[in-house]
Structure formats: structure tokens, C-alpha cells
Amino acid sequence: MTGNGAIELIAVSKYYGSTIAVKSIDLKIPAGAYCCLIGPSGCGKTTTLRMIAGHEVISEGDLLIGQRNVTELPPVKRGTAMMFQNYALFPHMTCAENVAFGLRMQGVSPAERAERATEMLARVHMEKFADRKPDQLSGGQQQRIALARALITQPEVLLLDEPLSALDPFLRARMRDELRRLQQDLGITFVHVTHAQDEALALSDMVVVMEDGVIRQQGSPEEIFNRPRSRFIANFMGGQNIFKGRVTRADATATIIERGPDQFVLPVHGDAKTGEDLEFTIRTDLIGLAQEIPAGAEQCQIPVEITTVEYLGLWVRIVATTIDGKDITLMKTESEFRRAPVRRKEKFIAYWEPEHAHVLA
Amino acid sequence: MTGNGAIELIAVSKYYGSTIAVKSIDLKIPAGAYCCLIGPSGCGKTTTLRMIAGHEVISEGDLLIGQRNVTELPPVKRGTAMMFQNYALFPHMTCAENVAFGLRMQGVSPAERAERATEMLARVHMEKFADRKPDQLSGGQQQRIALARALITQPEVLLLDEPLSALDPFLRARMRDELRRLQQDLGITFVHVTHAQDEALALSDMVVVMEDGVIRQQGSPEEIFNRPRSRFIANFMGGQNIFKGRVTRADATATIIERGPDQFVLPVHGDAKTGEDLEFTIRTDLIGLAQEIPAGAEQCQIPVEITTVEYLGLWVRIVATTIDGKDITLMKTESEFRRAPVRRKEKFIAYWEPEHAHVLA
Amino acid sequence: MAVTREKRPTAFYFLAAFFALFVLFLYGPMLTIFILSFQGPNGGLTFPMNGFSFHWFVNLFEQQAVGDFGGSFLRSLKLGLIVMVVTVVVSFMAGLAFRRRFRGDTVVFYLAIASLIVPSILISLGIGLLFNIFQLQPQWYSSALGAHLTWTFPFGLLIMFAVFNRFDPSFEEAARDLGASNWQTVRHVVLPMVAPSLIGVAMFSFTLSYDEFARTLMTAGSLNTLPLEIYGMTTNVTTPVLYALGTLTTVFSFVVIGLAFGAVVLLRRRKA
């Protein structure tokens, strides 16, 4: 289990007839990393994963796994293993048989097969269910069998396609913990496709955001969440309010943009040019509400009226509308909210600290 | 649109052969309320909703809608309308025809039908899609057509079975806003079945938690979330850590319980008796971490070691383990966390304020 | 209270009555066969009854004055089994092929549909003519087999379509992921999973072949299959032995289906 699990995609494309599912993407995933692919439906996540797995022919480009060019190799020769979204457990086999299937295909003797399958089942705490058929298991149990089956061939890379989407929220959180623990124990590379932002943030060392068959941004979860590179990513990852305005001043000390009657001061941004449009974001939890314009916030405030107050347990979600009809979302912890409750129709000044504004590239 | 939408279930039961799906439940939903039924899979939510709708015969008990006993009436005579989980749009009819179906059944003339259907489509912003077939629409669009179809007969009560579960998170949030707005506009009673806690909390005036065919707790979202009545509800609604101990002192000034070497002081609780076991919960966001036992927190602290730190964007989820192996979950806002970051394997004192402890009945 | 509320709609009773009539309609004429198969030794094919006996059941197993009952039965059985095996194998293969688009797939599909709708007698005529023109000898195991296959393949293929439309390809991918070759994937994963449907195809194709008349008419060659023999008997045999055959096959199928159903129920109960 050395560095054989590094994955490198070089200008990889996938065409289905005339539609392009994946457009010449480049991606390096270090060995032992937990990488999440995320993006809206149809953006090419599954296609990318399946090309790595070898279940989809790569139309153009090269795929390296652990320095070897595996572009043309069959799945089993790539050192990858895949866990399918619906687990794809063979319904006519018991759990033990499912897990042992890979060994059986390798021609391992029944005795050894049984032994190793039992070991693997024990690892996922499913040894008691060895003789059950998959349809007699709950979703979470099935998932563990699917994991065991994928791991028995000792892959360098585990590929997971929306492994948690079929589970209820509790089980999802638990399985998330288990996945992370397993990955840390095994030290192999995980590539995980998901459409849930929290999952991607919670699990990964590296998040890859895709759109329309192209990688839009890749980086650590914090980077992606706090410093989205585009409006799309900000929207998609959530937790951000996006503002747009025209640059009125851009120099080494400040960037100032104008939006209707308001002026906002932004952190210094090299690329900004006077007269251009610029977008910036402010995290929903970093906006405050006040009756009066707080001192020093003259250029990072905007008057609003509260339109929705939504209780979410630990959070309260507040939607406030500006005079020109733009909705701003604010998240307050329940404690904060209790300290300073607001109600529908009330008017406030929404404000933030200049350094919390993030300019979209 | 007066108070005709009040719903009252009196000792309603449902048997399927020998299995009991719903056990003699009593429930009053005031007219114009937004009520969410929530509970684990198979607890009888759908059955209850369908009994109200008239799609399932009530085995025992009575159902009153707007003071009328409608137990034996067919769906259309109850003044209810239902929106189905998969929307159940007629695939062979256009959107306009789907929406107009109820009017057609009432024998309304084609011209008037078309007009009213167009109006209703406009209300859900779907007038442009009037001539499409349902399979040419996205999930969210289908949902709006389903809503329009349910509303066209001007029901007093709208029944919704997991209306948002098929949507992706963004669309879910948007549809949530629309549902709430619609309900406020129409002023009719909504009964909404869901298995998502956040949905129930966000939408409803009244949450009803079911388990095993029985209502376990009903009340406002805050009540249910902050003051769960049982371990089951606390677990189910989430956001709580549950502790269990033996009462060592219970009088008018304090309740103190013992758990291993630790002693915890709880708010005064009338029912507590010395020597008995008692459970209490503390919200995950109300637990602090400190190096030393903070002053005054001698009897509401516990030493822990951090085992998981999970970045969730606005939140960081921390799992800490006590000496005897119990996991405690803490939620810190990202800002809080950044101010005082913790790492795996670090040891802390977890503490809380005595009044934040909530004793389970 | 619980009971009275679970009322069935009135329509149910009308429909149930209709259904009962339909069943009566299906079985009514069989009933006449059933009765007439107990004709006395001198009885004829029609009423009135001429005594009561098991004569014709006994006679069924004896040599007939005309024709070769046992031989044609065995032939039909053999032909049915061959058709069954070939149909299962070929439909399964074709089903697999149709999961991917390939050039000519629509052609084969429409051929199958055509094969289904071309009146049987035309197939019979065409194959008969073909063999005639090329001076080939029609045989039950060549021309008749071919004629039957054109009848069973469309059904087999359509059933396979229905099966594979619902078959999740990720099962095969999972197998391949675990190192199974194409053949192993089919053998260990696909085949066991679609086996119940294949049994359906098998039963269906056997029944179709076993009972096929028009397509065999000009293609059977010198030896008759059972339906041809029965048809020949309707023109050549004056005795209720035919009815005895009908009665016996019906009773037989009742027993087979009853046993199969019982077995399924038993299995399910044991599982539960």
C-alpha cells in the first residue's frame, strides 16, 4: 500500500455520439487522498468515475494510476475497485458469496475464499450476516457488504458513486464516519462522487467541482467553500450571498464598487478595473443585522426588510430583501437568534466586515 | 376559506389484516395550520394521511374535518386534496389537462375549465408549460403541476406525502419557500408528511412525531427540537447529546445525578426520585470545550478526547469521546471554530450550563 | 366496525360475476369433452351418450386403427423440447445483444415483430414452397423446427426485452470490476438473475410449439406432430378417444400447475 494509488487524468474526454459528457479534463489525485467529485446532475461525475474504473471507454486522453498508463486496461487490471450507487449486490448470492466473488473469479480455493471473506466481513462488522441474502439487509448493511466486496481484491483505489445517497440522514452521518475511518486505516485513495455539499466538505481532502463536463474548481474543502472561484460554485456550494456591482475605484489600497445607491468596499483585488462589473460574496453567517449603520461599516451595509424567518433547529435562516428586491440570506445560530430575535416585515441594516467580502475571479 | 379546514382524529386505528399500522391516535389540527407528520419509515405517517384523504378506510375511530364527520365519505366530499409523493400526474394528459381534470369531473364547461386551469398554472408559474406532457418536465416543475391540480378544486385541506423528497437540495429549499408562501396566501390547512427533520422544523406550525403507529409527541417545532419528550425523539430530531445517570439527589433546589465518577446537576425536575435512572439531553451547539474546568461548571463537565473533526462549511462538527467510550457531538460555527481550533487526539473538558440540560420525561 | 367499513364496491360483484361467466365460457365446452370422453365403447363424438365407460381412456394407450398416436406425441414432445432449448438460448443471446445498439438492431427487431404477425399459414406455405423448389425434404426437425422458431423467437425476444429493460447493468460492471470475464459475468451473475424469466420463456415456447398446427402443416414432412395427428384424427377417427386425450391433458395440466403453485406457496412460507 505504497504510493500506487495516485491517479492522473490527462486531457481526458468522453463523447457519447455527438454529446460531450466530459471535456478534456486534467486532474491529479495524490495517493491516499480522499477526493470528492461534486457537481450538478449531468455534469459528468459518474462518467469520470466510470472512466477511472474502466467501465467506460476513454474517448480521448490518458489515465495514469500509480504511474502506469491504464487507459486501455480492463477494470480488474487497474487496481481499482468500485462501489456502486445501488450497491449492485448479486441478489442470488449470500453476503459471504458476494464478498468472495472476486476471489472466486481469481480461482482462489473455496476454503481460502471462505476464510478471507469472513475476515473481510468481520472488518465491516457484518460477520453475523454472512448467510443472508442482500434483500434481507437494511440499506446500511448492504452498503457495508458492498464495501467488503470491493475491498477484498485489495485495490489501490476505491471508487464510490453516490454511496450515501440512498440512506436516511442518521445512517448517512454514521456511514460517513465509517468511510473516513476506513480510508484512514487502509491508506488507499478514495474517489467519491456525490451531489451533497456537506458530504463533500465533511469527507474530503480534496474537492473537485464539475460543471458541464469541465472541472470548475479543485482544492481543499475550506478553499472551495470560502473562496469559490465563480458565481456558479458559490451558488452550488451554498452558504454565500452574491452581490454584483460596477467598480468605481481600484487601486492598491481599496477596491470600491457601486450598486445602485450603495457603495461597497472590497479587499484589494489586482484584476479589478474601473468601470467593470465585479461580483463578490459574503458568507450567510457573517452578515449582521442592526438598527443603525454600525460604525466603520458605512461601505459594507445595505438596508433590508425581513421576509422569511425559518427555524432549523440549531440555526435560524433569515431571508431579507433589499429595497431593489434582492434576497439576502442570513444564518444565525439559534442562540444568537434568541439573543436578538427578528420578525417578518421588520427593517434592518444588514452589514458585514470588509475582509469577509470575497471577490469572484 | 373560514375555519372549515380543522381536522380532528378521534381514536383512529388502521389494521391491515392482523398488522396494526396506526393505533388509536387522537390528533387535532387547527384550521389554517401547517402540520408536519414525521417519524421513521413504517411508523404510519402515510397511512394516517391517506385515512384523512379517504384513500384508506378507517378501521376504527372517527375523522372530523371542519366539524363534519367525514369518516365514511369519499375523498371528493371531504374537502381535501392530496399531492402524491411521486406527483401521480396523468402521463397521457398535458399539464393543462392534468390541472383541469378535477373541473372536468365536476362537469365544468371546457371554456371555463381552460380559463381556470390557466389561472392556476399562472399561480404556480407554469403557464408556459401548459401544453407539455408531464414526462417533459423536471421534478420541480412536475411538483408544481401536481400542486396546481390539487388546488384547483379549492380544498380546505391540502395533504402532501413527502412532496420534497425527490428534489435536490437547492430545489428543495426553493420549493419549501414556495409551499410556505402558498399556505400563507391560501390560508388553508396543510398536512405534510416528511422524514426530513429540517423540513418539518422549517415549515410547520405544528410537528407530530410518530413511531410504531402511535403519536409520540406533538407541538411547535421549537418544543419538539428543544424539549424532546423521549430518547427516541431526541435521537430522531437530532441536535442533542443524551446522557443517562442515576439520581442521587432530587429536591426543590436541584436534581443531581451520577454517571460513573461524574456528577451532573440538572434543572429541578418534579418527577425525579433518588435512586432512579434519568436521562437528559444537551444540545450539540451548547457544549463548550475548555482546557480546565471553568468556574461554576464543576457539576456539568466531562473530560473528553477529540476523535473526529468534520468541516461542514458553516459548521464544524466535532466528535469527542469520554473516558468510558461515549461519543459526544459538538457543533461549532466555523467562526467559533476558527477562533479556537481543536484537533484529533487533543484532550479537553466538555462543559455546559446547567439550565441547558433538558430532562427526558 | 372494522369489517363493515371495508366494503367492496358494487362493481366488484358485477365484475366477479362476469369473470365467473368467462371462466364458465372457457371451461364449458371442455365440460362436454369431459363428459363425452366417458362414452361407452359404441358411443360417438356427439351426444347422446351411449353408455358410460373408461373405454376410451384405455383405448388411448392402445394402438389406434389409424395413425400413430404415441409416435406423434413423442415427436411433438421432442420438437417442443428442442424448440424450447433453442429459443431459450437464442433469445437470451439476442436479449444480451440488444442491450447495446448496433447496426441492424431495428431490422432484427422488426423482423421479430413481422414474424409475430405474419399469419402462420404463410410461414408454412413459404417454407413448404422453399423446400419444394430446392427439392429439400421437409422434416419435423428441420423445416418444422424452423417454422416453430419463427413463432417462439419473437415471444422469447420480447420477454427478454422486458427483462433487460429492468436489468441494472451495474451488476455486470460489479462482476467485471471483481475480475470476472465476459463469460463468467454471464455465467455467474446475469444468468442466475434472469433464470426465472428464462424458465418463463422455456414454458412459453414449449407450449407454443407443442400446440402449433398451422406452421407445422406444410413443414412437418412425412411424420406427423401431435396437433397434425389430432387434426388428422378429427377427419379420420370416429371415436371419443380424442376427447379422452383432451380430458387427460387438461387434468394433467391442472395437476402440474397445482403442484407448481403449491411448491411456490410452500417455499414462500418456509422462507417467511
Place this chain on the structure above:
Amino acid sequence: AQNIKNVTLRQFGTGVSNINAVADKVKEDLGFTLQMTALDSDAVAQRAVTQPNSFDIADIEYWICKKVFPAGTLQPMDTNKIKNYDKISPLFISGKLTPDSKIAQGTAPHKVGFVEGPDSTDFASAPTQWMTLIPTIYNADTLGIRPDLIGRPITSWAELLNPEFKGKASILNIPSIGIMDAAMVSEAMGEITYGDKGNMTKDEIDQTIALMIKAKQDGQFRAFWKSFDESVNLMSSGEVVIQSMWSPAVAAVRSKGIECKYQPLKEGYRAWGGGIGLAKHLSGLELEAAYEYINWYLSGWVGAYLNRQGYYSAAPETAKKFMTEDEWGYWMEGKEAQGDIVSPEGKVMEKAGAVRDGGSYEERMGHVACWNSVMDENKHMVRKWNEFIAA
């Protein structure tokens, strides 16, 4: 022939004479295997022409022979190898039962009974050494009636279209044969006079069919029959009280205890005959076995068997040896039965005292008005017949 026992000969024909009992007896007497396939008459003709390799011996009717033999699928037989050639009824040699009989219309067997040479397919006008079919079985057909349901004597073919029997009459639906019955009826009714019923002109055909169509549209017919048993069933179930019928079919109805009469008519009978022919491909040992079979066929056992069913044997003299005197008297001489008459299967067919309808062999075969035939205008006739059926 030392290994003749290994030979298997495949014979096919209609159910009338393709009887398993014959095959059993062959096995017993000659030692080789005869495989029998029974078909309806259409299928017989079809197979004889289209599947020449599917059989060794064809058991076909003479009128079919007229169609089949020219197709070249059969080989003629050398009369020198046929031991009982001289015992064959003169009907099949000269066409005259007795030297002074009149030759009947239609495809009389002798007209297609011989060809010019061993490789010829042209029928000879006089007997030669090369015979197309060895006659096996023949009979004279007339109307069968249910006397119990009719209750008055019937004497003419014309009665078939008598409105009295509206919805209770039937006719044979094999065009070549049915047209003959129709012609007998038309002639008897005085509607049409024919040059040769066995070879009608287009005009005669059209007139005949027109008459039949009219009858059909007036609801004269209950059903048409195509095979022996259909006629039996129609008659015994009482669906039909008068129809053209074959003699053994009448016997079959009677054996069920139902009154049925094979009614001799003043216009005479319509006759038919069958024979066995050898497939072209037969040679060597198989051919030898086939000749042995033919000789055996004419040697009497089969003749007696067929006689007992109510048909006639081709070589009556040889058959006589295999029948009791009482049987011979009843079946062939028109005498009153002394004891019960039993069928070959041992079933009582007639009680003692019965007399055969139509009388003796000479009485019947001497009054043949016409033989089943194929006409020159066959194609036209068949088309018209189809019109009749579709009308």
C-alpha cells in the same frame, strides 16, 4: 431376400385404407416394417407431388393419380411381377365389369391405370405391361339418408336439393368429387344435361355451380364435409338427414345404433377407386419388398379386411378365401346375413337378417354413372367451386 426384414417401407394415404392392422399383418406375414401415415385427401395429393422422397408407397385415388403420375414422382409397376394380376377386377383393366357393361363417365381407373413404358408418364389408352397403381380399394357412392327422420322413400339424386330438407342437407367439399355429386343432382333435377360429367365444359361448370350457389343461399345446406368422419358425425348427430356419403360411413353410423341408409338411386352411383403406387426412388431390396407387399396385398387378406368394412377388394376372388360364406354372401352377393356381421375389429355391425343396401357387388358396381375425375377445366372448376364455398 436374406435381409428383407430390415427394410422399412413408408406408406401414406387417407385414413380409409391406411390401417395399422395392415402394417401389423405385413410384419407378421412378410417380416418387414410398413410405416403408415394417414392424411386427408388434400394432403395426400400434395405430398405425393411435392415430397417425393418422404414416402416409398403412395396410397392414392385414381383421380389424384391423374394429377400425380405426370409429375414423375412415381414409377410404374411391371405387371409380370404381379402374381395375381389376372385376378384384378376387369374394372381396372378394361373399365367394364362385365363385357357388356357401359364404361362410365369421369376418370375411370383404367384410363389412368397404365403408361406406355417403364419411364413414361403418358397414360396408355389400352392395358400395357406398365401399371401406374395397383388397385386396392374402391366403391360406389350415393346419397346416405336418415330414414327415421325422413320417413319416405328417396329415389333420386335430385332429392338433395329438395327444399323439404332445407338446412339438413350436406355435400362433399372436395372440389373434384363434390362437383360430381353436384352434377348428378343437377342432371337428375333436369336442370342441366352434360356431355361428359367427368370432363365438363366451362359452361356446364358455371351452370352447375350457379345452381348450387342458389341452393346454398336458400339455406339448403347445413354443412359441408371433407372427410369420412365428418360425414359420419353430421349424420349420427342428426345435423344432416341427407347427404352424399360413402358406404363404410353409413356402416359406421349404423354401428352406433342409428338408422342410416345407403340409398341406391335411379341415376346410378358415383364411383371412386384407390390404389398403391411406388415412389420413383425405390430400387433394389426395397423395390423387391414393395413388389412382395403388392403381391401380398392382392392375395386376399387385405381384400377380405376391406370387404368387411364395406369397400370392395380389387381382387375379389382372392378375398373370398379369407371370408366366411356368410360374410361373402352379405357383403358381396347381397344376401341376407345368417349370423351377426362383425367388423374387422370385432364389433357387431349388422344383426343377423340384415341385407346390404344397394344389393350385390354387381348390382352396385354395375350401376356406376360416373367416376371421380379431374377435368381439363380443373382450374376453372376449382375457382368456381371456391365461389360456391364463399357464397
Place this chain on the structure above:
Amino acid sequence: MSASNSKRGSYFLITPMALVFAIFLVIPLLTIVVVSFWDYDEYRILPDFILENYSYLLGTSVTWKIYLNTFKYAALTWAFTLGIGFTVAYFLAFHVRSLTWQIVLFMVCTIPFWTSNIIRMISWIPFLGRNGLLNQALMGAGVIHEPLEFLLFSDFAVVLADVHLYTLFMVVPIFNSMMRIDRSLIEAARDNGASAWATLRHVILPLSKPGIAIGSIFVITVVMGDFITVRLMSGGQSASVGLQISNEIGLLQYPAAAASAVVLLITVLLIVTALLRLVDIRKEL
């Protein structure tokens, strides 16, 4: 695993079926077309190119009569099998609640089909005959005094036997379609105030269309090509296209039969094409 490889696999897999269709369907049908232009005499078919077969076939009023008659049978049989089949399927799909009962009742309907078609057909004869069970029962009950003649050897008998033989072929696909109708659609209709009848009319019927189309294709093609039923049940008195072809075959008039066959084939294809417009079979399975 390359694309061309998997394509080759598909071709390998489809070859046996394609071959059988080619040899036993396409070539024979082509043969029929070719032979339909040949000449024939009493016992032979003569290679030639003549249009006489067609000109006679299309020129004679018999053909039109026969087609009319065949259409009559097809239409009546179709109407009855559809009516009965739909009702039975509806009962099984929507009024029988447990799967076990559905299977049992289905089996009850299927079992007669294991008995030879011909035997099932001729079993009507003693039932419907002049002295048959039915007439005797009716006369015994005093309902009628004269036996009803139209029961047997009539169009009635033909259609009756056809309906008896083929209704199940209507039931199965319609039942299949109905079972695939989402039950919540029915409830949605009820919720909108539709009566049981309106639900049937506006929801179930339109959604059963694929099944109806498939069943109709089956019944119509079978009846259009049928000849045994017509022959046995009409007592040989009626004609159908199939019977005509079979007669011609019997009389060795193969070219005439082939010409009839070509015309029949075209007719059936036209009907089926029309029906297929209503439903995409490949998708509906």
C-alpha cells in the same frame, strides 16, 4: 473492452436469431412473392412471370366477398375479445387485491390453453349442435321448442370459437399494462372527484392502450390468417382468406395460394402498421 470488441459481441449474439429469421421468415416470404408470379397446372408449379394469379384474385368478386367475410370475423372477434378481455383484465388488476389470488385466477384462465386448440374447438360441436347440450338444456327448460340452428355451422359459431380461443391473448397484455399503472394515479383521479367510471374512462383506458394495441395486433393477425376455426365451425360453409389459401394449397395451386398470401400479408401489415402508430412496443415492455 474496446467499443469495436463489444460491437462484435453483439453481432455474435444476434447472429443465430437473425439467421433463423432470414432462413425461415425472409426467404420463405420472398419465395411466396416469387412463386405468386409463377404458373401452375394440376400438379406442378411452373416458373414463369405471369400476373394472371393476381388479375384473377383481384378481379373476382369472390375475393372481395372472402375478404369482407374475413374482416367481419376479425372485427367481431376483436370487438368481443377486447370487451371481454378488458373487463377480465380490469377485474384481475383492480378488483382482485392479493397477488396470490391474481395468480390463482390467472392460472384458472390459462389452464384450458394447455389443451390442444383443435380439441378445444371441436368440443363446441357437441355442445352447440342441433341435439347438443345447449339446445337440449334450452328445450328441457322450455325456453325454446325448436332447436336453435344458428348455434353451430354458422358465423356465430366461428366467432364464438375465435373468442373462446383468443380472449386470453387480449387479457394478458392488457393486464400487464394495467398492472403497470401507478395506483396513485387512480387515487389522484378519485381525489379530483372522478367516479369509478370516469376513472376507467379517463385514466385506466388511455393508459391501457399499449396492452390493447398489442392484444389487438395479436388477435387480428391470428384471425385474419385462421383457417381451421372457420372450416370446422362453419361446417365448411364459410370462407376466409386463410381457408382459401389452405384450399389452394390443398389443391396444389401454390402460385394462386402465394398470390393470395401476398395480398393477405399486405393487408395484415397495413392493419398492424396502423395499430403500431398507437404504441411503441419496444418501449412499452
